[in-house]
Every structure is written in structure tokens, then in C-alpha cells.
Amino acid sequence: MTKRANGEPMKRIYLDHIAGTPLHPDVVDAMLPYLKEKFGNPQSLHSIGQEALEAIEESRDKVARLINAESADILFVSSGSEANNFALKGLAFAHQSRGKHIILSSIEHQSILHSAKYLEKFGFRFSHIPVDEYGLVDPEDVRKAITDETILVSIMLANGEVGTIEPIGEIASVCRDKDILFHTDAVDAVGNISVDVRALGVDALSLAGNQFYGPKGSAALYVKKGRRILPFIDGGIQESGRRAGTEDVPAIVGLGKAAEIALQEMESRMERMKTLRNKLMKQLPQAVEHVFLTGHPERRLPHHASFCVEYVEGEAMLLNLDLKGISASSGSACTSRALKASHVLLAMGIDHALAQGSLVFGIVDEATSEDIDYLLDAFPPIIERLRKMSPLYTQYLEEKKK
Amino acid sequence: MIYTEKVMDHFQNPRNVGTMKDADGVGQVGNPVCGDMMTFYIKIKDNHIDDVKFQTFGCGAAIAVSSMVSEMAIGKTIEEALKITNRSVAEELGGLPKNKMHCSNLGADALHKAIENYQERQKAKQDPPKKSEDKESCYCPYCDGPIEGMENYCEMCKVEFEDCPECNKPMNKKADKCPHCGATKVRV
Numbered sequence: 001m002t003k004r005a006n007g008e009p010m011k012r013i014y015l016d017h018i019a020g021t022p023l024h025p026d027v028v029d030a031m032l033p034y035l036k037e038k039f040g041n042p043q044s045l046h047s048i049g050q051e052a053l054e055a056i057e058e059s060r061d062k063v064a065r066l067i068n069a070e071s072a073d074i075l076f077v078s079s080g081s082e083a084n085n086f087a088l089k090g091l092a093f094a095h096q097s098r099g100k101h102i103i104l105s106s107i108e109h110q111s112i113l114h115s116a117k118y119l120e121k122f123g124f125r126f127s128h129i130p131v132d133e134y135g136l137v138d139p140e141d142v143r144k145a146i147t148d149e150t151i152l153v154s155i156m157l158a159n160g161e162v163g164t165i166e167p168i169g170e171i172a173s174v175c176r177d178k179d180i181l182f183h184t185d186a187v188d189a190v191g192n193i194s195v196d197v198r199a200l201g202v203d204a205l206s207l208a209g210n211q212f213y214g215p216k217g218s219a220a221l222y223v224k225k226g227r228r229i230l231p232f233i234d235g236g237i238q239e240s241g242r243r244a245g246t247e248d249v250p251a252i253v254g255l256g257k258a259a260e261i262a263l264q265e266m267e268s269r270m271e272r273m274k275t276l277r278n279k280l281m282k283q284l285p286q287a288v289e290h291v292f293l294t295g296h297p298e299r300r301l302p303h304h305a306s307f308c309v310e311y312v313e314g315e316a317m318l319l320n321l322d323l324k325g326i327s328a329s330s331g332s333a334c335t336s337r338a339l340k341a342s343h344v345l346l347a348m349g350i351d352h353a354l355a356q357g358s359l360v361f362g363i364v365d366e367a368t369s370e371d372i373d374y375l376l377d378a379f380p381p382i383i384e385r386l387r388k389m390s391p392l393y394t395q396y397l398e399e400k401k402k
Numbered sequence: 403m404i405y406t407e408k409v410m411d412h413f414q415n416p417r418n419v420g421t422m423k424d425a426d427g428v429g430q431v432g433n434p435v436c437g438d439m440m441t442f443y444i445k446i447k448d449n450h451i452d453d454v455k456f457q458t459f460g461c462g463a464a465i466a467v468s469s470m471v472s473e474m475a476i477g478k479t480i481e482e483a484l485k486i487t488n489r490s491v492a493e494e495l496g497g498l499p500k501n502k503m504h505c506s507n508l509g510a511d512a513l514h515k516a517i518e519n520y521q522e523r524q525k526a527k528q529d530p531p532k533k534s535e536d537k538e539s540c541y542c543p544y545c546d547g548p549i550e551g552m553e554n555y556c557e558m559c560k561v562e563f564e565d566c567p568e569c570n571k572p573m574n575k576k577a578d579k580c581p582h583c584g585a586t587k588v589r590v
Contacts, residue, residue: 316465389456390459394457
């Protein structure tokens, strides 16, 4: 347990779901044998290898069930970022003879946006669909952006920084009408809300285990049967030849177990998360002045509460919260050290200065109502102290006097 | 922890925070766009820095650097204080993460700007005031980083500039409000 400077154990409240959830104890138990005696390589013909093969195929079934897919359409990869790279690059290259235009939203994850930059070097062209003040994409805008050259649309299912859930079913139907492939980055959504690839009508979907109590390094890409995709790692015949490399059996087993639990507990987990989240979403702006909710107030992930705190900077808030034992983030973990204001908040039209005060809480399963109370108590003095030393707050107070 | 113990100490217990009503010099650097903004106030007595107050909007490093600079400056002569460099501040703090060195640049710059402001005021008392050359144009108005090569583009914060129609100083092409004069750009 973490200790304070004076030796007392410190309270630890983890509210950084978007950076990764803790492992479910049953997931750890399921994984352990594959880190120990069941160490075989699934491609080996001997029984130790076959045991591992059985385990990963069982996991494939479980992941498929979570999103209502066929098992054969699940490809295991090493991270949500890999799944996104795989989808965008693999689908783009496989279908480039039809055209080289791809449509994205302006709030996609770095792994999509930077894959797009890479593809630009190969002559692909991208359109970025804007979002409204809540971070919502309008399916009509997608329809308008489609040209004869468009081969692929990739829009995320839910945004990790602001929690907004996109109208993916409608966007997928726009794409289907025009016979264009549709991929969705569902990393922040799968395992936390019900996701059904058939009902949504998507061609490809990314998911990651560390967003629903599975291990880091466990993720999958769903590619609907019949949709061509270029292999992402060339080599052996693993993952039906589309993603070579010896399988990370413990991670895959962990992902399968996490998917199984998520499916069983989805409803009750969502209810629990929502109760705590709604309390935080309502009471934090009441506890401190000039705190604004970011993202959509209703159409959002059940565990997700995000804010902009005016006149203070995100990192200073996070360090102070951490000193109180509270783990939160100011945006995607992939950008938290990049020092730049979030492209997501800017795309939503939030002012640069305000975007610097971004704060994201993601509630995890173990959190309690008392934890939220503790946060609501600890937060106001931190902000008061930071504002006292903020020249922007001083400016605001002086302007108010006038 | 990404910061040294000394940085965390200055971050948690910043010295000399505040404003100064009768300051002899005031210096402001940075802009919220890049995440850091500092205002330094100095009081001069017998060519010595008698007191410093500061306010900072920014990350942990920016707050710690401001505090450290204020502590280092108090008691020094003006000449000595002008010799406080970004590197000496970072060293005094036991080092800063690489991507935070930018914050230490701001700290020393803010102090130097306050001293320049004091010196200008002194000069103005002796000579009739005349318009000084605007040297800000070679620094990014958002992050205060030097602008090299392409004149209308800051490598550090990736912002493209155009001249503000009101005050002719560089402003973010995409911004609606000029950081210098506060003029609101009318979009056509």
C-alpha cells in the first residue's frame, strides 16, 4: 500500500478507467496457469501446445459472444492502437483499387489519426468530419463527405476523453447504402456498454481488454467475414495468416475471461457505474464554480464524467489529486504528457485556455459512493489553491469588479 | 513520479505567490494556449531585488520553476538576477523532465522581463518616452518560443500566425481573439 511521508497508509481511489481498468480477480486466476505450467505455443502439435490452442479458441468464442460476432471474425492483437492501425491500414491497402478516399471524425484516437498521416504518404486522402459542442458526429455530414473515391469510413463508437457515444448504427447504414466499408474504434465502449456488431452493421471494430478489467496487451479486431484486409504482421499462420507472431496466450485468455464476465455483469455494472457517475457529474460543478461538463450529458459512457475547470491547468490538478490519493487524468493517456491541448476538446469548439483545464474521471468497478464523497471534499481546496496563484483567475476577478 | 522531490516541494509549497500593487517592474510571459503563463512582480531597493511575487497558470513544473526563480532572485543585484538562466533554475530544482524544460525557460524569462520593465520605467523617468521597437515578433505570442525559419509558424506549438488587424502583432490564424490587444476577429 502507498504510504504518506509520515508513514500513514494513504487512501487510494482509482478513477482513471480510460487509462486502464484494474484486473478482475477471476481474470488473474484464469491467466495464471498460462503463465506457469500451460506455457505451450498454440502452433505446436504436441499436447502442451494444443492445450494453449484450445484456450485461445475458447477465448475467441467468448470475445465473439460479447459483441455478437462469429468467432472466426475475431483477430487477436496486442492493443487497441494496434487494432486501429490494422483496421485503417489493412482495409485501405486491400481496397485501394476502388479509390483512395477515407472519412474520419476529427475526434478520433491518435492511433487512427496518425495511421491516416502514414497513409497520406501513400496517396490516400482523408476527410475529417467535424463534431458539435457535445462531440457528436452528424451522420448526414458523413453522407455528404462521401465521394466516388471513398472506400472506408472510420468513426469511433465512444470517445474516451469526453465520453460521448456516437450514432454508429446510423453512420454504418449510410455507409452500407453507398457500399463503403465502415470501421469503428470501440475500445472505450466494448465491455462497458452493450455492443452488437450485427445490430450496428459495422464491417470492422476495435476493442481492448484493459478497458473492461482484462490485461493490458490484450485486444482484438473484428473483421466481418468476406471483408478483405491486408495482414498487419507478416510471418506465420497465426490468426488465419492475418496477424503473425506467437500468440500472447495469457493475455488472450485474460481477454476471454474479461469478455465473459462483462457479458454476465453488463447490466448490473452499468447501473452501478451510472449511479456513482451521475452523483459526480451533478455534484462536482456544484462544489466548485466555473466547472463545466464536457461531452454529451446523456449520450455518454456510463462510467465516464469529464469536465473543464476554468483558470487552472490540468497537470497541476492531477498532481494535487494524486497527492490526495486520487488517480484521474486530463485526457487520453496517450497524450497526457504531450503538453498540447486536446484535439478532441478543440474540435468541440472549447477555447484553448479552458481546454488546458481538462479533467477526466472514469469510474471503475471497485469504486464506492464514499470514494466520490472523498473526491468531492478533496477537490474544492485544490482548485481554490491553484486559482489563487493563477494570473488568469486574478484577471477574471479584476474584470468582474469593473 | 515524473518530478524530483525538490520540484514537488516547490509545487506543493510555492514561495512568494501573489501580486504586488506597488511593484517596480512587472513581467508577463506565455499564454494559456500553450498551457503556461507567468506574471512576475519585483520590488527594487538599492539596485537589489528586494521582493518578488508571482502568479502562474500552468503545470507542476511551471509552478515549481516560478517559485524557484523567485527564491533565487530575492537578494540578488539586478546584474546577478539577469544572470539567472533557464539552465541554472532547472539545475537548482534537481532537473526537469525533458519535455518540461520549456517551462523553466518561461520562469527566467518572466523575471528578466520584469527587470527590463523596471529599467524601462527608470529610463522613462530620465528621458522623454519614445516608442520602443517591437521585438516580440520573433517570439511566438502563445508559447514564447523563438520563431525560426518560417516567420508565420511556430515549430513549438504548431500554430500558424497572421497579423492582428487591430494591433498588427502576430496572432493565431485560427484564433478569434488577439492575445495582445484582445481584439475580436470578425469572420467573413
